[in-house]
Amino acid sequence: MTTKRKFKRKGVFLSSESKHAVTKEMAELTLKEMHLRFMRYKRSEGLAPRSLNDYEEHFGYLLDFIGGGDLKRNEITADLILEYKYYMVHNKNLAPGTVNLRLRTLRAFLKWCYNEGFINEPIHEKLKKVREPEDKIRNIEPYEVKALLSVIDDEWYSEYRDKVIILTMLDTLMRISECLAVKRKNVDLRNNVIHLEASDTKTRKARSLPISVKTAKLLAEYMQETEDFNNEYLFLTYDGRPLNHGTFRKHLVMYSQRAGLDKVVTPHMLRHTGSLLYLLNGGNIFSLQKILGHSTLEMTRRYVQFTESHLNEVHEDFSAVNSIFKVK
Known part of the structure; x- marks a missing residue:
């Protein structure tokens, strides 16, 4: 009689799997709900009011881009976020510094979502800065x-x-x-x-x-x-x-x-x-x-x-x- 061996317990994930094991609650979270949790986390870090305001304001620009609605978990993709970056640079003609400021807060949010297991794809790793011209000091004489x-x-x-x-x-x-x-x-x-x-x-x-x-x-x-x-x-x-x-x-x-x-x-x-x-x-x-x-x-x-x-x-x-x- 062959002895059946079991090397892993049922329901127990490897460390790489457990990070993105999706519960029913997580699967039902929308983009706005994720951001609400993210902002609670940021407030717990004791960020300055101005920094917290930047996170809220810049997230609002993303919502404007998607039409003011919300997104389900599977709709939050790298293609969408990169399209938003293209929109800021080429459609809105925003200055590189402005685009990078908005990307910085968005990248922090997406990284947090990935680390918490709310999204499966490390979108933040694909969100690179826009090349900026060499800084020139702006001063008055x-x-x-x-x-x-x-x-x-x-x-x-x-x-x-x-x-x-x-x-x-x-x-x-x-x-x-x-x-x-x-x-x-x-x-x-x-x-x-x-x-x-x-x-x-x-x-x-x-x-x-x-x-x-x-x-x-x-x-x-x-x-x-x-x-x-x-x-x-x-x-x-x-x-x-x-x-x-x-x-x-x-x-x-x-x-x-x-x-x-x-x-x-x-x-x-x-x-x-x-x-x-x-x-x-x-x-x-x-x-x-x-x-x-x-x-x-x-x-x-x-x-x-x-x-x-x-x-x-x-x-x-x-x-x-x-x-x-x-x-x-």
Whole structure:
């Protein structure tokens, strides 16, 4: 009599099989239901509100592409997702940076779905970045900063506040989201430092930013002006509510037009400009990296691409020939 041998238990899967063993509940999940679970997971990670908003907003663009409806599990395919990527690049003509930002959040979602066993295909592995042109620094010249500030009417509270924000951002190199999250208690005027809380930074790491004496005096005056609002946040609307970054962006557009600039100044341009001037004035790239809150020097590299006029100035100061012959 032949003995029947059994090497695997019934219902027990190999590790490679168990990941994608489909229960009835999983098989019935739709794209939207998967994303709801994904967002619960992301919130449990303690992501910043802005990051969570990006995941929601970018998922909305995908839903718009499929017509606003929903998809069953077997309808979520690599072909569909790659078609969406093609649509963004060729039909919508979106900038490569915008496409890559949306792909990044989508890739994270699809990877999570695959790892959880909600989808069988590792679609995220096929979702490659769009090639971007070499970064070119977008900054404004010092005379343009002065022109921008000159058209701001200090008699109006909202414009006075915007002036304080502009100078604070140029001095500290904060992101606009970080700047508008600063609370009054975070401003240390005794030591001329602004403390950023970990929950308010993009990297989720706290950092302390030095401020100049000029900026410290300006902030002291502004804080006295806004004391009667009795709000913990530093930068407030005319009726004492925390300022929205969209409102500040619109005001920058208005000031750019008033000043007759040939470009529209954005909050990120202030960060770029402050970074470039920091280096041109003798700051080193390692301290700049720490101030900007970058985890790698590669990220800081984008902030040190000089314009031709800046290159000429730097070359004149550090030319080997000028050094040898003491040309002044």
